[in-house]
Amino acid sequence: MSLLEIKNLHASVAGKEILKGVNLTLEPGEVHAIMGPNGTGKSTLSNVIAGREGYEVTKGGVLLDGKDILAMEPDERARAGIFLAFQYPVEIPGVTTSAFLKTALNAKRRAEGKSEIDAMEFMKLVKKKTEALGMPYDMIKRALNVGFSGGEKKRAEVLQMTMLEPRVAILDETDSGLDIDALRVVSEGVNSLRAPDRAFLVITHYQRLLDYIVPDHVHVLANGRIAASGGKELALELEAEGYAKYLNAAA
Amino acid sequence: MAVTRETAETVKDIEQYKYGFVTDIESDKAPKGLSEDIIRFISAKKNEPEWMLEYRLKAYRYWLTLADEEPTWAKLQFPKIDYQAAYYYAAPKREKLASLDEVDPKLLETYKKLGIPLLEQQMLAGVAVDAVFDSVSVATTYKKKLEEMGVIFSPISEAVHKHPELVKKYLGSVVPYSDNFYATLNAAVFTDGSFVYIPKGLRCPMELSTYFRINEKNTGQFERTLIIADEGSYVSYLEGCTAPQRDENQLHAAVVELIALDNAEIKYSTVQNWYPGDAEGKGGIYNFVTKRGACRGANSKIMWTQVETGSSITWKYPSCILQGDNSVGEFYSVAITNNRQQADTGTKMIHLGKGTRSKIISKGISAGRADNTYRGLVRIGAKADKARNYTQCDSLLIGDKCGAHTVPYIESRNPTATTEHEATTSKISDDQLFYCMQRGMKQEEAVSLIVNGFCKEVLQTLPMEFAVEAQKLVGISLEGSVG
Ligand SMILES: Nc1ncnc2c1ncn2[C@@H]1O[C@H](COP(=O)(O)OP(=O)(O)OP(=O)(O)O)[C@@H](O)[C@H]1O
Ligand SMILES: [Mg+2]
Numbered sequence: 001m002s003l004l005e006i007k008n009l010h011a012s013v014a015g016k017e018i019l020k021g022v023n024l025t026l027e028p029g030e031v032h033a034i035m036g037p038n039g040t041g042k043s044t045l046s047n048v049i050a051g052r053e054g055y056e057v058t059k060g061g062v063l064l065d066g067k068d069i070l071a072m073e074p075d076e077r078a079r080a081g082i083f084l085a086f087q088y089p090v091e092i093p094g095v096t097t098s099a100f101l102k103t104a105l106n107a108k109r110r111a112e113g114k115s116e117i118d119a120m121e122f123m124k125l126v127k128k129k130t131e132a133l134g135m136p137y138d139m140i141k142r143a144l145n146v147g148f149s150g151g152e153k154k155r156a157e158v159l160q161m162t163m164l165e166p167r168v169a170i171l172d173e174t175d176s177g178l179d180i181d182a183l184r185v186v187s188e189g190v191n192s193l194r195a196p197d198r199a200f201l202v203i204t205h206y207q208r209l210l211d212y213i214v215p216d217h218v219h220v221l222a223n224g225r226i227a228a229s230g231g232k233e234l235a236l237e238l239e240a241e242g243y244a245k246y247l248n249a250a251a
Numbered sequence: 252m253a254v255t256r257e258t259a260e261t262v263k264d265i266e267q268y269k270y271g272f273v274t275d276i277e278s279d280k281a282p283k284g285l286s287e288d289i290i291r292f293i294s295a296k297k298n299e300p301e302w303m304l305e306y307r308l309k310a311y312r313y314w315l316t317l318a319d320e321e322p323t324w325a326k327l328q329f330p331k332i333d334y335q336a337a338y339y340y341a342a343p344k345r346e347k348l349a350s351l352d353e354v355d356p357k358l359l360e361t362y363k364k365l366g367i368p369l370l371e372q373q374m375l376a377g378v379a380v381d382a383v384f385d386s387v388s389v390a391t392t393y394k395k396k397l398e399e400m401g402v403i404f405s406p407i408s409e410a411v412h413k414h415p416e417l418v419k420k421y422l423g424s425v426v427p428y429s430d431n432f433y434a435t436l437n438a439a440v441f442t443d444g445s446f447v448y449i450p451k452g453l454r455c456p457m458e459l460s461t462y463f464r465i466n467e468k469n470t471g472q473f474e475r476t477l478i479i480a481d482e483g484s485y486v487s488y489l490e491g492c493t494a495p496q497r498d499e500n501q502l503h504a505a506v507v508e509l510i511a512l513d514n515a516e517i518k519y520s521t522v523q524n525w526y527p528g529d530a531e532g533k534g535g536i537y538n539f540v541t542k543r544g545a546c547r548g549a550n551s552k553i554m555w556t557q558v559e560t561g562s563s564i565t566w567k568y569p570s571c572i573l574q575g576d577n578s579v580g581e582f583y584s585v586a587i588t589n590n591r592q593q594a595d596t597g598t599k600m601i602h603l604g605k606g607t608r609s610k611i612i613s614k615g616i617s618a619g620r621a622d623n624t625y626r627g628l629v630r631i632g633a634k635a636d637k638a639r640n641y642t643q644c645d646s647l648l649i650g651d652k653c654g655a656h657t658v659p660y661i662e663s664r665n666p667t668a669t670t671e672h673e674a675t676t677s678k679i680s681d682d683q684l685f686y687c688m689q690r691g692m693k694q695e696e697a698v699s700l701i702v703n704g705f706c707k708e709v710l711q712t713l714p715m716e717f718a719v720e721a722q723k724l725v726g727i728s729l730e731g732s733v734g
Contacts, residue, residue: 050685050689052685053681053685073688074685074688074689075688075691078688078689078690078691079691083689084689086686086689089686090683090685091683092683092686092700092704093677094703094707095700095703095704099704100687100700103687103690103692103696103700104687104691104692107690107692107693107696111691164690164691
């Protein structure tokens with residue numbers, strides 16, 4: 001069975017149709033990249049999958065393990081294994097990164113019928129994960145995303161992903177704002193999670209990221225649809241030629 | 252409201268005794284209403300010395316002159332209270348339940364979420380417990396140890412007999428009987444409460460009342476507490492309970508007086524979770540409390556921490572009178588109002604001595620259709636050279652039908668003094684909730700996490716075990732506040 005299946009998805013924001021029939025299937029173990037012009041609906045697609053309010057799905061479905069998840073609350077979807085690394089991570093004043101991670105991790109563990117993580121074990125785990133991402137451990141004592149630089153916010157998103165080990169991870173422009181070294185470290189973090197039972201949907205504007213996280217498929221989202229799909233070479237072609245071809249073709 | 256009805260039914264029979272009552276001190280019950288006779292009855296029942304009765308009567312006579320002077324300056328709305336319709340002694344109790352099976356399952360669920368031990372659950376829910384159990388003997392052991400160290404920790408009614416010199420000297424010395432409408436009423440009719448005396452130089456090695464919490468007598472609606480920390484001593488005192496408490500009496504008017512002598516320190520922590528009423532605000536407790544501490548000695552310190560989540564109405568301003576030079580007053584407060592709850596709470600810091608310092612950290616959280624007001628006064632007297640105050644008032648709103656208000660008064664009569672005031676108002680945004688939920692947290696869990704983050708600074712000042720319960724309580728009291 002496919003892990004995630006997006007079927008003829010139509011969605012509107014504020015009465016305007018943004019997604020006009022998106023079809024996309026993620027098999028377990030695969031990495032898919034989505035590229036496309038600004039404002040074309042990439043974040044809209046991620047938000048609809050994650051269940052954010054304010055998006056109206058007018059047609060189609062999103063299936064996880066063959067089951068439609070569109071009627072589920074965002075937290076239920078998350079516990080079912082959907083993870084979204086936000087394009088614009090949200091600040092949570094007063095809540096330390098550590099407290100946040102622990103609460104999230106325990107929510108997941110409870111759903112799996114496990115007991116809450118013990119304090120020592122948690123510390124060890126965080127230490128390991130922050131080190132792997134080249135983050136100073138002290139960072140987790142700071143309020144989540146408050147005063148984090150752009151790149152730090154993106155790293156914190158990936159930290160959460162590596163802690164929660166989701167089944168479907170959507171990375172919405174996680175590479176933007178990262179310096180060259182960070183890009184490599186973060187990509188390694190993502191690659192370390194690649195597994196036969198996990199799939200990734202990587203949204204990016206830059207071919208460069210795909211040198212590190214090598215995708216199985218690359219798609220172009222334009223005019224609310226997947227306008228083209230291909231292998232890694234499609235990303236190179238887009239880099240050289242831009243999106244004009246797809247926009248014109250659809251118009 | 253069920254409780255009121257039950258009360259009414261249980262006491263129907265007492266009414267009949269009304270007229271033949273005066274001489275009948277053998278009775279366990281007094282009729283409704285307030286009169287000199289009732290006060291004499293209360294005093295006689297407690298076998299009080301003449302001076303105590305005189306004190307009560309003086310207060311009562313003064314209260315009569317205030318008859319129509321209930322404070323109205325607070326931002327609170329409630330129907331006029333008929334003081335002659337209340338019971339001032341031995342308010343009838345509901346019948347004890349036979350087992351926890353008879354208790355409202357919702358209440359039990361809350362106890363469970365708070366992690367309250369089974370035995371305590373039974374006591375709180377009003378289940379008859381007659382077995383001798385461990386914690387009581389633990390309490391007794393500790394009580395003995397405290398006595399050996401010279402600590403006096405007893406019901407105030409007992410202290411009136413055993414330590415009259417201390418009670419006479421200090422009772423009413425911080426909150427005089429004429430202080431305010433509710434304090435005057437309390438002085439006239441107070442039923443019981445705690446008395447604490449810490450001898451010179453002793454650091455009381457345990458949090459007072461932690462071990463005694465479930466062992467406490469029902470002190471009723473007019474509680475009176477007096478704590479004296481003699482020179483160089485230290486005590487941490489805990490009042491209240493995180494578990495929701497029900498009470499037959501709607502009106503509560505407690506008085507707490509603290510006295511810190513030279514180099515002494517008192518830390519007073521409260522978790523108040525009286526029944527807030529239903530979602531429409533019916534049946535909740537009216538809590539009108541006067542709490543005040545006097546830093547009488549040089550370098551003394553009084554620290555108030557309060558977590559106010561219950562009651563339908565909260566009117567409460569734990570204050571510090573900083574008389575001693577270089578004395579310190581601190582006030583840390585979390586006030587949560589949900590549904591139709593109203594809270595008007597804050598503090599007064601009265602700087603009289605030189606080099607006195609005060610700090611106020613107030614966190615108000617408002618949800619539903621609730622109203623939450625911080626009201627604070629910082630007064631710096633002419634002699635308080637180099638006095639300093641720092642005030643920080645933060646409000647957090649959940650939803651758009653609630654209100655938060657900040658009313659700081661600053662009066663300084665000394666040009667060398669400095670005061671600082673910071674205030675913020677924020678909201679829990681949909682984006683924050685979605686972000687948390689995307690990480691698998693339930694909405695209520697997300698609200699609890701964010702609110703706990705918001706009031707962390709205050710919760711951290713609570714003694715450890717209380718802090719953990721208070722954190723859970725913060726989440727529980729906001730359940731159903733979103734969506
Ligand atoms: N709340 C909203 N109200 C009105 N329009 C919206 C709203 N949210 C998104 N849109 C519009 O929907 C379109 C798609 O936005 P989306 O964020 O999905 O684009 P994107 O492909 O992620 O772009 P980018 O590459 O710049 O991140 C845009 O035109 C955007 O302005
Ligand atoms: Mg986007």
